[in-house]
Amino acid sequence: MKAKLLTGIAAAALAFGAGAAMADEDAELVINGEIEIVTKTAAPAHLDGALDEIMSGWRFRDDTTQAMQMDDFDNPAMLAVEDALEIWATADGSEGKSCMDCHGAAEDMAGVKPVYPKWNEAAGEVYTLQMQVNDCRENRMGAEPWKVDASDALAMEGLLSSVSRGMPMNVAIDGPAQSTWEQGKELYYTRTGQLDLSCATCHEQNYGNMIRADHLSMGMVNGFPTYRLKDSKLVGVQSRFKGCVRDTRAETYSPGSPEFIALELYVASRANGLSVEGPAVRN
Amino acid sequence: MASGVKPRVKSPKTAAAGEVVTLKTLISHPMESGQRKDSDGNVIPRSIINRFTCELNGNMVVDVTLEPAISTNPYFEFEAKVDATGEFKFTWYDDDGDVYEDTQAIEVA
Numbered sequence: 001m002k003a004k005l006l007t008g009i010a011a012a013a014l015a016f017g018a019g020a021a022m023a024d025e026d027a028e029l030v031i032n033g034e035i036e037i038v039t040k041t042a043a044p045a046h047l048d049g050a051l052d053e054i055m056s057g058w059r060f061r062d063d064t065t066q067a068m069q070m071d072d073f074d075n076p077a078m079l080a081v082e083d084a085l086e087i088w089a090t091a092d093g094s095e096g097k098s099c100m101d102c103h104g105a106a107e108d109m110a111g112v113k114p115v116y117p118k119w120n121e122a123a124g125e126v127y128t129l130q131m132q133v134n135d136c137r138e139n140r141m142g143a144e145p146w147k148v149d150a151s152d153a154l155a156m157e158g159l160l161s162s163v164s165r166g167m168p169m170n171v172a173i174d175g176p177a178q179s180t181w182e183q184g185k186e187l188y189y190t191r192t193g194q195l196d197l198s199c200a201t202c203h204e205q206n207y208g209n210m211i212r213a214d215h216l217s218m219g220m221v222n223g224f225p226t227y228r229l230k231d232s233k234l235v236g237v238q239s240r241f242k243g244c245v246r247d248t249r250a251e252t253y254s255p256g257s258p259e260f261i262a263l264e265l266y267v268a269s270r271a272n273g274l275s276v277e278g279p280a281v282r283n
Numbered sequence: 284m285a286s287g288v289k290p291r292v293k294s295p296k297t298a299a300a301g302e303v304v305t306l307k308t309l310i311s312h313p314m315e316s317g318q319r320k321d322s323d324g325n326v327i328p329r330s331i332i333n334r335f336t337c338e339l340n341g342n343m344v345v346d347v348t349l350e351p352a353i354s355t356n357p358y359f360e361f362e363a364k365v366d367a368t369g370e371f372k373f374t375w376y377d378d379d380g381d382v383y384e385d386t387q388a389i390e391v392a
Contacts, residue, residue, distance in 0.1 A: 073291070073293045073307055073309070074307070074358075076356065079311055079356060232354065232355065
């Protein structure tokens with residue numbers, strides 16, 4: 001495991017425990033004995049000079065947590081997916097339509113999750129998957145939009161993710177999305193808070209090292225929305241950003257803010273090539 | 284009845300005679316402990332699954348007493364030795380008197 005050590009008090013604290021072995025670096029993830037998941041692959045071209053190889057957060061978790069994700073029966077997030085399947089088929093809003101009326105079976109949405117966040121031509125901005133779902137709810141169904149990372153929104157994102165499991169993340173970073181992507185990159189490398197940490201400090205320079213009792217992952221978001229055992233519920237990627245930024249002792253952006261949308265696009269693009277894994281199980 | 288209660292069982296369909304099979308069960312249930320208070324300070328009444336049993340052809344495999352500290356959506360994984368074709372019967376007992384059941388057939392080849 002590569003372990004670049006930084007200087008400074010914060011870095012020394014982060015690097016404490018460097019070299020502690022991860023559970024099983026060579027384990028491979030196969031879900032339900034049939035869906036093969038790529039959890040380690042070559043880094044996308046735009047990470048040239050930063051990372052050679054990218055690894056899913058699954059590889060950084062211990063055996064028992066890893067095992068929970070290998071069988072849908074054991075994966076607590078699948079309860080939310082079941083709820084979402086009901087929402088999928090239930091008409092809502094003034095138009096009396098359900099998701100299913102336009103889109104058919106949820107399984108037909110395979111391939112959607114890997115390309116989000118994505119430029120939306122009509123809106124002239126980058127849409128996260130949750131924003132796209134809300135767009136449908138408001139404009140096609142005449143229903144109330146869900147709040148960012150509300151439980152229904154996460155369940156639906158989890159459902160859409162679950163049907164795309166095994167497909168490689170493939171977020172577009174060029175074309176009209178490029179300026180948003182660059183804003184996200186800027187945020188990723190900007191140090192914030194009293195601890196003066198950027199995303200890269202932990203997830204690019206110190207992955208595999210301990211952060212208190214936990215292994216730092218590479219911050220790959222292919223497993224989101226993620227069932228976090230400490231929260232015993234699904235957690236959205238922007239809520240996770242908020243937790244990270246808060247831990248640098250900074251004032252955080254809000255989930256749903258333009259900054260976090262840009263950051264979600266950028267961070268998702270860092271995972272290009274890894275399989276969609278969500279809803280994953282993490283500690 | 285507590286809302287959103289749904290029992291789930293994962294069990295093999297076939298087994299060799301004398302084989303020890305693994306059974307997994309999960310019931311979605313809030314498991315309200317009775318220790319919490321709502322925003323007005325009133326105690327939220329206890330509402331949990333207090334007993335879970337599994338029988339195979341009338342023989343008890345497990346009989347579990349659940350206590351309020353057990354978390355939401357209780358999950359059990361256990362093993363049973365299967366000697367003959369038959370049926371697993373899973374039963375969950377709710378505080379409010381409801382009983383949830385599921386059965387799974389198993390065939391001994």
